[in-house]
Amino acid sequence: MLDQMMKMLEGQQINSYRLNKFIGAGGFGGVFHASEIVRNTSVQEVAIKVIPESSDDKLIELQNARKLEHSNLIKAYSVGEFRFLNTEMLYLVMELAQGSLENHIQKGGLSSGEIKNITAQVAQGLNYLHGQNKVHRDLKPGNILRVNQQYKLADFGLIRTLNNKSHTQTVHNSGTIIYMPPEAFKGDISSAWDLWSLGIMLIEMTTNQLPYKFNNDINQLMAKVMNCELQIPSLPKEFKPIIEGCLQKDRKQRWTAQQVLNALQPVQQAEAAVRMPVSPIPPIASPTPFTEKLANGIRLEMVSLPAGKFLMGSSDSDYEKPPHQVKVNSFAIGKYPITQAQYQAVMGNNPSHFKNNPQNPVENVSWNDAKAFCQKLSRITGKTYRLPTEAEWEYACRAGTTTRYYFGDDDNQLGDYAWGRENSNNKTHPVGQKKPNAWGLHDMSGNVWEWCEDDWHDSYAGAPDDGTAWIDNDNRSQSLKCLRGGSWYYFPYYRRSAHRGRFIPVYLNFNFGFRVACVSPGL
Known part of the structure; x- marks a missing residue:
């Protein structure tokens, strides 16, 4: 039904x-x-x-x-x-996932390293959940979803907050029986429930078998689960202590998620040392600000960035792969996205949808509009202004970091640095109100998407490694163009330093703006 x-x-x-x-x-x-x-x-x-x-x-x-x-x-x-x-x-x-652990197990061939990685990610999710006084109660491979290269706990329909009555609540028809602990049928709910489920999943991942034989008889299965009649196959030595710790019949003796992480940690540290990406080369000098004077007292603040190398891209999305080292020459970039006041001063009009403040970023501009602005700004200043290349934009955004955001990996801090779906009230905001990155650049994440010079490519395979724009010479006027940074309308995933967007060059939208770049003064 x-x-x-x-x-x-x-x-x-x-x-x-x-x-x-x-x-x-x-x-x-x-x-x-x-x-x-x-x-x-x-x-x-x-x-x-x-x-x-x-x-x-x-x-x-x-x-x-x-x-x-x-x-x-x-x-x-x-x-x-x-x-x-x-x-x-x-x-x-x-957020939308691309697959599940169940899919992965069915395909077979999970390596020891993959199992350790998945187990650690599940345990990290459980450790957080239990720290919030919550229990999942429906942990199984179908509820462990893959978002890009990360495994995440899903389906919170059975999550309950622990309280003084937790151990007397009934759980009829809840969860998937084969992953349920014996105490579930007595209505005993604790964080140990989830660790039992993790133990069953580990058996399945390491042996491709389940520890119950029940001939499709649900009553027989329930009896075996209630009586803890496990039939555990031979286990790999490296996972045996964890599985045994998770499957203690007495839930008070069962391992915690933190104990699982502690058991995995030495192995993870060794593997991380092997997988560590090439470290970015520190900049040779500090960023240097300068200002351009426009019409009617309007100023354009720029920041000259030093030459350097950095790791561009990530493993979070096929569009962002492969991560690769790029060398970038010194250049200057706008301290903020171009504002409505600046656009008005140069172009004589303001196409924006949100016109409540001239210090809001200009939006509702196409790639072609942004290019026209750069050309006119070049004539006014005598310098060659242009859109930043994708590599320059990400180099400037990261400011020497390799984390998901330019302040770290925790998107709970994103509201201090960026306007997005969770705090924008569905509109743009004056530039510079949020914290800058380490190079003093504001609004690199959120507020408006920012057009870049490059044509769109589905991955970085074959991308330039010298920071120049990646341009297809044929039919350039119709090629998709790159956008960076996310906007006031988008969720945190879209505001990561490595995230890439694209649209046709004639398309304008009140999510789309830009900032400008030029050769650093004196070069």
């Missing part, structure tokens, strides 16, 4: 989201691959969980899921409600 209703929702529009395809049911609802639509254009792909009820308890549950923030938990973006076939429904917008 649930599947039938969910299939009927395919193609439906709920608020700004179009439900493209029903992926599957689970955790009291259905999950869809969906597109967020703005002006009849898909601006990003997401997953949406639809729950055919709208009780206050369920709404609170979804709102609580939104508050969980960790790199090994599927990110929940927003909660909403709608009506379909006279049924009030809730929905949760989440």
Whole structure:
């Protein structure tokens, strides 16, 4: 019945989201691959969980899921409600995964290194969850999803907060029986539940077998689980202590997620030393600011950056691979995105959608518009202004860092540095209000996407390593152009230092702006 209703929702529009395809049911609802639509254009792909009820308890549950923030938990973006076939429904917008651990296991051939990596990521997610006084209760390979190269815990339909009554709550029909601990049938809920499930998954990953024989008889399986009648195959030596620690019958003797991480840590440190990327070469000099005078007292603040090398790209997305070292010559780049006041001073008009403050970044500009601005600015100043290349933009954004963002990896800090979906109130904001990066550049993440000089390519295979623009000479006017930095409208993933966007050069949008670059003075 649930599947039938969910299939009927395919193609439906709920608020700004179009439900493209029903992926599957689970955790009291259905999950869809969906597109967020703005002006009849898909601006990003997401997953949406639809729950055919709208009780206050369920709404609170979804709102609580939104508050969980960790790199090994599927990110929940927003909660909403709608009506379909006279049924009030809730929905949760989440980041879209590319696959699951279940898919990976079914394909076979998990290496020891892959198992360690996946186990560590699951344990890190659990360690955070348990630290928030939460228990997942439905940990299984199908609920461990892969987002780019990262594994994340998903499907929070059964998550419960521990309290004084936790050990007497009933759990009928919850979870997947084969991964449930013996105490589940007594209603005993604790963080040890999840560690048992991890132990069962580890057996499955290392041996491609499950520790119960039950001939498809669900009652027989339940009896074996309740009585802890495990039939454990021969285990690899390196994983045996962890599995045995997770599968202690007495939940009070069971390992914690931190103990699992501690057991894996020596191996991970050794592997990390082998995999460590080439370190960026420190800049040879400090950034130097200078100012251009425009019309009507308007100024353009620039920052000269030193030459250097850096690691461009990441393993988070195929579009960002392969990470590669790039040498960049000295150049200057705008301290801020071009503002509406600056655009007005140079071009004599302001095409922006958000016109409440002239210090807001100019937006609603195409790549062609940005190029025209650079040409006119060059005539005014006598210098050659242009759009930054992709390599220059990322070099400037990272400012010597190799982390996901130019301040680190924790997107909980992103609000201090960037305007985005979670704090922008759906509009742009005056430039320079957020913290700069280490080179004094503001708004490199969020506020507006920024056009770059390069033509779009689906990966960095064959990319220049000298910081120049990667341009296809044929049919240049129709080539997709690169955008960087994300905007006020986008979620944290799209505002990483390595993230890449693209659009046709004539397209304008109130998410799209730019900043300018030029050869450093004196060179």
